[in-house]
Amino acid sequence: LTLTGVGMGGPSPGLALSLRTMAFGTVRVGTQSVPSELTLSANGSGVVRVTGLLVSDGWTVQAKSCPALPFTLQAGSECTLTLVFAPRAAAAATGQLTVSSDATNGTSQQVALSGTGEAQPDLSSGGCSISQSNDPGVDPTLALLALLALTGLVHRRRLRAQATRGTK
DSSP states (O other): OOOOOOOOOOOOOOOSSSSSSEEEEEEEESSSSOOEEEEEEEEEBEEEEEEEEEEEEEEEESSSOOOOSSSSEEOOOEEEEEEEOOSSSEEEEEEEEEEEEOTTOEEEEEEEEEEEEOOOOOOOOOOOOOHHHHHHHHSSHHHHHHHHHHHHHHHHHHHHHHHHHHHO
16 A cells, blocks of 8 residues: 655744844943833744743843743734843943744744943932032032021121111
């Protein structure tokens, strides 16, 4: 008995990512960026199973509309993740998000991540000043305020003295 036929193949799961790079701009150390979204789309002819999300230090990934890991996406469906950058140092940072799945177009796909950490402002001067001097002596703003207050007191005394002379 001889059999002949043509193989049709089975379903072919595929996964597409909406972005290949994500730039988070400059973010102050000790704070975090505005969340950015990444969409995962099942673009094959079968169900795709997402098995892992691995993100570099300094970034966090959370499911916005994706189920808890591991999860499946039916062909033609999608879900969204959010990523946040929280720099740990005042420097340029790069990283990546790796999405692992059983897709036939690759078991893992990467998204390049970038951002810059900005140093916290120096608030250690201990006082309010518009001075740009590094001289720890007299604060010119404080000296000006003291002079204005003294001028006001002197002016009030003169007015009182004039009023007292005028009533006698």
